[in-house]
Amino acid sequence: MEEQAKDYSHINGWGIDADPKNDPTYPMKRRTNEEHKGYSWERPPQQPITMEVLHSIERPNVSAVYGTAMPPSGLSGMIRRFAFKHSENSYLHWLPLLVADRVNVVEGLIEDVAEGKVPNIFSEKGYSADWDHNRSGLAVRAAIGAAVVGAVVLMCAGEKNRKRWFNQLMDR
Amino acid sequence: MLAMNYRGPKRVRIDQKPIPEILHPEDAIVRVVRSCICGSDLHLYNGNVPDTRVGSTFGHEFVGIVEEIGSDVHKLKVGDKVIVPFNISCGRCAFCKQELYGNCHESNSQATAVGAIFGYSHTAGGYNGGQAEYVRVPYADVGPTIIPEGMDWDDAVLLTDVVPTGYQAAEMAGIQKGDTVVIFGAGPIGIMAARCSWLFGAGRVIIIDKEDYRLEFARNYSQCEAYNFMDMEDPVVFVKKTTDWMGADVCIDAVGAEAAGNVLQTITGRKLLLQAGSATALHWAINSVKKGGIVSIVGVYGPTDNLVPIGNVVNKGITIRANQASVKRLLPRLIDHVQNGIIKPKQLITHRVPLEEVADAYRMFSEKLDNCIKPVLIPPSAHE
Numbered sequence: 001m002e003e004q005a006k007d008y009s010h011i012n013g014w015g016i017d018a019d020p021k022n023d024p025t026y027p028m029k030r031r032t033n034e035e036h037k038g039y040s041w042e043r044p045p046q047q048p049i050t051m052e053v054l055h056s057i058e059r060p061n062v063s064a065v066y067g068t069a070m071p072p073s074g075l076s077g078m079i080r081r082f083a084f085k086h087s088e089n090s091y092l093h094w095l096p097l098l099v100a101d102r103v104n105v106v107e108g109l110i111e112d113v114a115e116g117k118v119p120n121i122f123s124e125k126g127y128s129a130d131w132d133h134n135r136s137g138l139a140v141r142a143a144i145g146a147a148v149v150g151a152v153v154l155m156c157a158g159e160k161n162r163k164r165w166f167n168q169l170m171d172r
Numbered sequence: 173m174l175a176m177n178y179r180g181p182k183r184v185r186i187d188q189k190p191i192p193e194i195l196h197p198e199d200a201i202v203r204v205v206r207s208c209i210c211g212s213d214l215h216l217y218n219g220n221v222p223d224t225r226v227g228s229t230f231g232h233e234f235v236g237i238v239e240e241i242g243s244d245v246h247k248l249k250v251g252d253k254v255i256v257p258f259n260i261s262c263g264r265c266a267f268c269k270q271e272l273y274g275n276c277h278e279s280n281s282q283a284t285a286v287g288a289i290f291g292y293s294h295t296a297g298g299y300n301g302g303q304a305e306y307v308r309v310p311y312a313d314v315g316p317t318i319i320p321e322g323m324d325w326d327d328a329v330l331l332t333d334v335v336p337t338g339y340q341a342a343e344m345a346g347i348q349k350g351d352t353v354v355i356f357g358a359g360p361i362g363i364m365a366a367r368c369s370w371l372f373g374a375g376r377v378i379i380i381d382k383e384d385y386r387l388e389f390a391r392n393y394s395q396c397e398a399y400n401f402m403d404m405e406d407p408v409v410f411v412k413k414t415t416d417w418m419g420a421d422v423c424i425d426a427v428g429a430e431a432a433g434n435v436l437q438t439i440t441g442r443k444l445l446l447q448a449g450s451a452t453a454l455h456w457a458i459n460s461v462k463k464g465g466i467v468s469i470v471g472v473y474g475p476t477d478n479l480v481p482i483g484n485v486v487n488k489g490i491t492i493r494a495n496q497a498s499v500k501r502l503l504p505r506l507i508d509h510v511q512n513g514i515i516k517p518k519q520l521i522t523h524r525v526p527l528e529e530v531a532d533a534y535r536m537f538s539e540k541l542d543n544c545i546k547p548v549l550i551p552p553s554a555h556e
Contacts, residue, residue, distance in 0.1 A: 016371070133541040
């Protein structure tokens with residue numbers, strides 16, 4: 001679209017990076033064809049492999065450096081090891097990883113309790129931000145939560161208890 | 173040291189963790205002075221990225237001071253103030269040599285579909301991130317860039333991701349003088365993409381979102397038109413109508429997996445995880461761009477599949493360009509722009525929060541409380 005008549009002087013820097021040769025071919029224009037030769041570059045020294053590092057089966061090796069955040073462990077680790085037997089092209093890679101993540105959450109809770117820590121869910125969910133900035137939303141959420149818990153308790157209470165509670169309520 | 177600790181979907185806390193050590197001769201340890209929460213951190217926070225392990229520390233946007241260097245680091249010294257690009261790159265593999273620093277082949281064992289990113293799950297390499305007091309930074313001679321004299325921390329921290337990603341979104345869009353650019357998403361990246369579209373000579377810049385406060389911010393900061401899709405019957409028809417029924421020359425998806433606006437996409441992409449996030453913005457971008465136009469994607473999606481109208485891409489002859497920003501390639505130009513006052517990154521920061529309150533900061537950003545656009549975390553050790 002050619003548009004020369006408009007005045008863009010109020011926009012600081014208008015057009016300073018305009019590049020009429022910028023066609024939709026990046027990064028091809030900077031191609032080196034190096035990758036045609038496979039692992040032709042001089043690889044950086046290998047970070048010593050001191051822990052279990054899962055690697056994609058779409059590459060032959062562990063990269064020269066790797067992250068050490070959380071090595072696989074427990075049941076979630078077993079599921080992750082299974083996932084890494086399949087390529088990134090397969091749902092058998094990604095879906096087990098999502099399952100492992102959920103299992104890992106339960107493992108995290110057990111780990112906390114085992115260490116004598118009771119997770120403060122209110123704080124971990126950042127509800128004090130709601131208290132500061134969205135008190136009505138927090139109240140609605142709390143009311144819905146209380147209603148759901150109440151309904152579950154009632155459903156689990158059995159017919160006899162439900163009748164007794166109902167009668168006590170009516171007596172008042 | 174204090175570090176953010178992921179405990180499960182929508183649950184994070186601050187904990188004590190060991191200070192990281194040099195594990196490779198090209199490593200450095202950086203003491204964090206500022207770190208941000210990025211919109212893409214919310215994909216992790218919501219539990220949508222596979223292989224996000226409990227106990228990990230997030231954070232790929234951080235700046236700080238070099239505390240320690242490995243035996244093979246020559247360009248940095250202890251005490252240097254550095255911008256650390258969000259991607260980890262070796263600088264010598266075939267992809268880094270093409271300046272595709274976001275696609276390095278020597279830093280992420282766990283997936284070939286993505287390069288390594290600090291604090292972004294084991295799918296992106298399993299590195300702990302910068303929402304902590306200290307971070308291990310591999311290949312310290314390649315990525316980290318010394319902060320120029322006179323640039324403050326708040327400007328610098330937005331050069332790790334927000335500014336380069338917004339700029340590359342506009343660059344990949346191949347904008348020609350006079351083009352109409354439509355950006356879906358008025359988060360920090362979309363706002364920056366709108367600002368940078370002018371630098372490439374756009375004739376008209378339109379941003380579309382559903383949050384009025386963000387649209388108002390974009391209108392002022394990016395000097396662009398801003399519209400709420402909640403006020404439209406159909407955003408695609410709106411774009412067609414406002415472009416004389418031709419469609420935009422360029423559309424940019426600056427939302428990614430958390431997009432709202434389509435019930436089917438929201439349920440299958442965000443609630444049931446049957447696709448790799450909700451692809452509403454991408455769907456709209458493909459359908460809003462003119463025949464032969466360009467769609468630039470910087471919104472982040474997961475590694476599985478998404479529902480997008482790929483047939484329309486073929487039938488309209490659309491070019492799609494996408495990548496993680498190549499921060500190292502872009503930094504020299506962008507530092508110039510910041511120093512010359514053309515881009516003013518720190519104006520995007522709406523909240524400065526102590527690292528100790530990381531859970532509240534995530535909640536506030538995620539729920540868009542208190543008109544939050546960009547929260548920055550400040551560790552206690554930043555004041556030393």
